[in-house]
Amino acid sequence: MMNRRILLSLWTIIFIMTGFEIQPAEANHHRLIxxxxxxxxxxxxxxxxxxxxxxxxxxxxxxxxxxxxxxxxxxxxxxxxxxxxxxxxxxxxxxxxxxxxxxxxxxxxxxxxxxxxxxxxxxxxxxxxxxxxxxxxxxxxxxxxxxxxxxxxxxxxxxxxxxxxxxxxxxxxxxxxxxxxxxxxxxxxxxxxxxxxxxxxxxxxxxxxxxxxxxxxxxxxxxxxxxxxxxxxxxYRVLRKNVDGIEVNLWYLDGMEDVITSLHQAALNGMHFYNQRFGKYPYREVDVVLGETGFGIAGMEYPGLVTSVPKIPTREGEKAAINVVVHELAHQWWYGVVGNNQVKEPWLDEGLTTFSEFLYMQEKMNEHDKSFLDRVTVRTNEIHRTVGLTSAEPLYRYPDSVYGLMVYVRPAAMLYDLMKQVGTEKMMKILSSYYKTYQYRVATTGDFIKLAKQVTGKNLDPFFQKWLYFKSQ
Ligand SMILES: [Zn+2]
Missing domain, CATH: 2.60.40.1730 (tricorn interacting facor f3 domain)
Incomplete structure (x- = not known):
């Protein structure tokens, strides 16, 4: 999910420093389950x-x-x-x-x-x-x-x-x-x-x-x-187009015409971008449904279907909600195909998804603010010092006001730091191996860390202890 607070925090962080039968071809062994x-x-x-x-x-x-x-x-x-x-x-x-x-x-x-x-x-x-x-x-x-x-x-x-x-x-x-x-x-x-x-x-x-x-x-x-x-x-009316053999449908209402072309293109590009980096989306279709789906919700993921608001606020006014669309689509990989207990370890899908979203926005939209991630790191350290929360808690422990920073953005900052340390290629290898290893299953924080260590050959325990649990050794 992406809620409006997270969305707004992207723009106001400085001021608040105060997820037909389609049987995946490669998954035959899963038929036994x-x-x-x-x-x-x-x-x-x-x-x-x-x-x-x-x-x-x-x-x-x-x-x-x-x-x-x-x-x-x-x-x-x-x-x-x-x-x-x-x-x-x-x-x-x-x-x-x-x-x-x-x-x-x-x-x-x-x-x-x-x-x-x-x-x-x-x-x-x-x-x-x-x-x-x-x-x-x-x-x-x-x-x-x-x-x-x-x-x-x-x-x-x-x-x-x-x-x-x-x-x-x-x-x-x-x-x-x-x-x-x-x-x-x-x-x-x-x-x-x-x-x-x-x-x-x-x-x-x-x-x-x-x-x-x-x-x-x-x-x-x-x-x-x-x-x-x-x-x-x-x-609703629809725009349909194929990418990588996947039908990507954008569903919209009257009055949304000014953003539908760019959002449909973002959905097509996003599916292709994640297919290439993480491994192929195993279903034949994905629907992006534009509209409001309740208070505070900018977008939400379901298997094969995501919702998104058409526009998001900016300092100057509004723009097409490209980041929301690509965020929710990334959940098809992190939550949809690779599952996790979203109640117990919400960071696992939200952190990976926010990182995927930022990666897309950086590479395809040329929008990346390194200083934003640095500010979030400082702010989340403060939150930890003040209330003792880490980034790997069950969701009931978080007040709404810090949930997005602790569970979405800090883990995204962590993955950027990991990419800086191990290089882009290794980082993509971690994500594609994680996708392949845990597809259709439920992964845990421990699984992710173990896999990252295997792929890089590095002892990353201190790294994850610092970023997720705020422990320095
Ligand atoms: Zn999300």
Whole structure:
């Protein structure tokens, strides 16, 4: 994500010194890993701002054997009773109601507590190899929501279905929703989604969008992605163009015409730039949807789909939001393909993404301010001295006011320093090796550091200790 505070900090830092079936060709060995499969049949009602759906989730084979329960995130419930800033409060609440839950056809009673749902697994099924959870849901879309939102004749479906929580060696990750950062953590899954709309609507989504429409129904299939976002609209128009075999679509509304050519070009150039440096984007399409998606959000990443504001503020006025578009696109690599626990280690995708964004802006737009990074280093050292925060904390620990500096920009400054020390070629080798090694998986800070040490042959522990943890040796 990029929030407006981060965006503004780029300009005002001096004053505040006070993320069709597409199977990646090279990933055959990943076929052996069983992924969760979501089948959703949904009906969209624009008059009521509602989505009514039936969902069947097939759990990965064997992974849930002998489990007593599984957990889902119900993020839309964050918008039922808003606990956060009044400024970001939805003008009309949103929520998700779950009914008729069954596991392998046995009816069960889920326990819902705000944004978390526990589904008990009956004893008889927990011994079976594979469980299927069936349920109905009714999604009430908020007005003025963050990410999940409705705007004129457009519904932004973000984290809109019951999302299977992650269970790993640490146990279940059932962290609550928060407005600082992206409180989302999910693993690669397969999606088969049908959305029925009234006449005249179009669906833009994580899946390849063209040729999937029959009448007013859209059949959207996408394998091997962490999440599934969809934008249902009657208002958007599109510019389409290919780069490196990827269809790059820019979706815009009336009144945005003055920036669409430059933003579409930036999206095409950005995809090509990252393809060359980090390794190839493995899907066939990416959608860039211009527009406001909630208070404070300049842009947001989902697999195969990003959102961005059309323009950003400058000292002189406004300009096309090229940096936001290329930031969100870089998340396709860092968060989309290479995953991380965004709740526990938000710096890992945001730091790499901000570095990627700055690299693009420097090389393609000739915009790079070394002194800005130096100022951020000084300022973040001050923050650490004052409140003890490092750059590698779970996102709940950061006040919104320092989140961007600590988690986005300082790690970007760190990666610039690393590039200065090891050279551009080695730096790109670190990133491309990281991309290749951890694609479709979940990487950790430890994994990144280990890989950087392997590629460079250097003991980089003191380096990362200093930059991420503010420890000098
Ligand atoms: Zn981001």
């Amino acid at each position: 069983s992924r969760p499969h979501y089948q959703i049949e949904a009906q969209y009602d624009p008059h009521l701002d509602q989505v009514r759906a039936h969902m069947v989730v097939t759990l990965p084979k064997n992974q849930f054997k002998k489990q007593k329960e599984v957990y889902f995130h119900l993020f839309p419930n964050a918008f039922r009773q808003w606990r956060f800033d009044q400024v970001s409060k939805p003008t009309k609440p949103g929520f998700i109601d779950i009914s008729k839950v069954s596991v392998n056809r046995q009816s069960v009673k889920p326990v819902v507590r705000e944004t978390i749902m526990k589904v008990p697994l009956p004893k008889t099924v927990s011994n079976e190899n594979q469980s299927k959870i069936d349920l109905d849901f009714m999604l009430q879309l908020p007005r003025g929501g963050t990410r999940l939102n409705t705007f004129k004749n457009t519904a932004f479906l973000a984290q809109w279905y019951p999302m299977l929580a992650v269970k790993d060696r640490e146990g279940w990750h059932i962290d609550p929703y928060t407005t600082t950062g992206d409180p989302f953590y999910s693993i690669m899954s397969d999606f088969d989604i049908t959305i029925h709309t009234p006449r005249g609507y179009e669906v833009i989504s994580t899946a390849q969008d063209q040729n999937q429409q029959t009448g007013n129904s859209f059949h959207l299939k996408q394998n091997n992605v962490r999440d599934f976002a969809a934008v249902i609209t009657r208002d």
